[in-house]
Amino acid sequence: MIKEDQGIVTGLIAGFYDVQTSTDTIRTRARGVFRKNNLKPAVGDHVKIQIDDQGTSYLVAVLPRQNLIGRPAVANVTQILLVMSAVQPDFSLQLLDRFLTYFSWKNIAVSIFLSKSDLVGISDLDKIQENLNYYQEVGYKVYFSKKEVASNLPNDIGSQQIWTLAGQSGAGKSTLINSLKSGLHQETGIISNSLNRGKHTTRTVNLFSLGKGYLADTPGFSAIDLTPIKINELCNYFIEFRRASKFCKFRGCQHLNEPKCRVKELVETGEIKKSRYDDYLLLRKEIENGKLPEYLK
Numbered sequence: 001m002i003k004e005d006q007g008i009v010t011g012l013i014a015g016f017y018d019v020q021t022s023t024d025t026i027r028t029r030a031r032g033v034f035r036k037n038n039l040k041p042a043v044g045d046h047v048k049i050q051i052d053d054q055g056t057s058y059l060v061a062v063l064p065r066q067n068l069i070g071r072p073a074v075a076n077v078t079q080i081l082l083v084m085s086a087v088q089p090d091f092s093l094q095l096l097d098r099f100l101t102y103f104s105w106k107n108i109a110v111s112i113f114l115s116k117s118d119l120v121g122i123s124d125l126d127k128i129q130e131n132l133n134y135y136q137e138v139g140y141k142v143y144f145s146k147k148e149v150a151s152n153l154p155n156d157i158g159s160q161q162i163w164t165l166a167g168q169s170g171a172g173k174s175t176l177i178n179s180l181k182s183g184l185h186q187e188t189g190i191i192s193n194s195l196n197r198g199k200h201t202t203r204t205v206n207l208f209s210l211g212k213g214y215l216a217d218t219p220g221f222s223a224i225d226l227t228p229i230k231i232n233e234l235c236n237y238f239i240e241f242r243r244a245s246k247f248c249k250f251r252g253c254q255h256l257n258e259p260k261c262r263v264k265e266l267v268e269t270g271e272i273k274k275s276r277y278d279d280y281l282l283l284r285k286e287i288e289n290g291k292l293p294e295y296l297k
């Protein structure tokens with residue numbers, strides 16, 4: 001008799017999929033049909049599984065996904081934890097705005113973690129914090145230190161939510177994952193270790209339980225391409241511009257040279273951060289040119 005069950009893919013190891021059901025973690029193989037349909041199950045997918053008489057388990061169906069992002073890919077991502085380093089590499093508002101625009105476009109919420117705050121002097125740190133306060137005010141949750149993220153993140157990850165990391169190379173993504181993992185060594189109970197030899201098995205992805213949901217232990221992603229964004233929609237992805245644009249005189253105002261533009265008024269009064277507006281113009285150029293800027297290549 002074939003037994004059926006459902007669960008979430010928490011691990012992808014050498015062609016096997018670990019599926020967390022309500023009672024167990026079951027290692028399954030995908031049925032060949034996926035290859036034909038070009039639909040590869042990803043970590044984070046909600047799936048149906050079957051267990052045959054011999055006790056062999058198969059992943060037989062992928063339920064509809066909300067999104068699929070990153071490389072290696074994670075499905076159904078609820079929230080990005082964006083790691084921004086204070087130094088090495090230097091803190092960059094421009095880079096922050098790139099990432100926030102990208103995820104806003106993808107319709108995925110973002111929280112920000114400031115890493116390496118221990119490596120900067122107090123006055124530099126003050127400046128960075130002041131900048132990040134603005135982002136907090138417009139609606140992004142910010143974790144200002146390692147301590148803050150370690151103590152709050154588990155509570156902030158909601159039931160069944162999947163969080164994944166993003167940030168520049170060297171920002172501290174792997175370091176954060178390792179420190180969060182070691183903090184709950186006993187609970188993780190992922191059965192991947194025997195097959196996951198060596199550090200360079202990049203195909204391996206795992207979700208580990210954190211709080212009531214999961215954090216993906218992928219390296220996350222560092223390179224993003226904004227050029228596919230439609231230029232007239234770009235302003236919608238700056239969340240405080242979108243709110244203000246209801247009060248612009250013209251519908252579809254691009255906040256450039258239109259009269260009675262609320263966004264520009266708020267930039268004048270300082271309520272909208274000037275660097276945000278400048279980055280908006282910069283990203284418009286980038287989209288117009290249709291290619292990534294030199295410094296990102």
Ligand SMILES: Nc1nc2c(ncn2[C@@H]2O[C@H](COP(=O)(O)OP(=O)(O)OP(=O)(O)O)[C@@H](O)[C@H]2O)c(=O)[nH]1
Pocket residue numbers: 115116117118119146167168169170171172173174175176219222
């Ligand atoms: N002092 C200090 N060093 C850190 C901190 N976070 C990361 N580092 C160091 O910064 C370097 C890069 O950190 P990683 O965690 O490898 O960065 P990553 O974002 O995973 O980088 P990629 O894998 O290239 O995307 C390592 O040498 C870390 O030890 C921190 O909070 N404080």
Ligand SMILES: [Zn+2]
Pocket residue numbers: 245248249253254255256258260261262263264
């Ligand atoms: Zn406007």
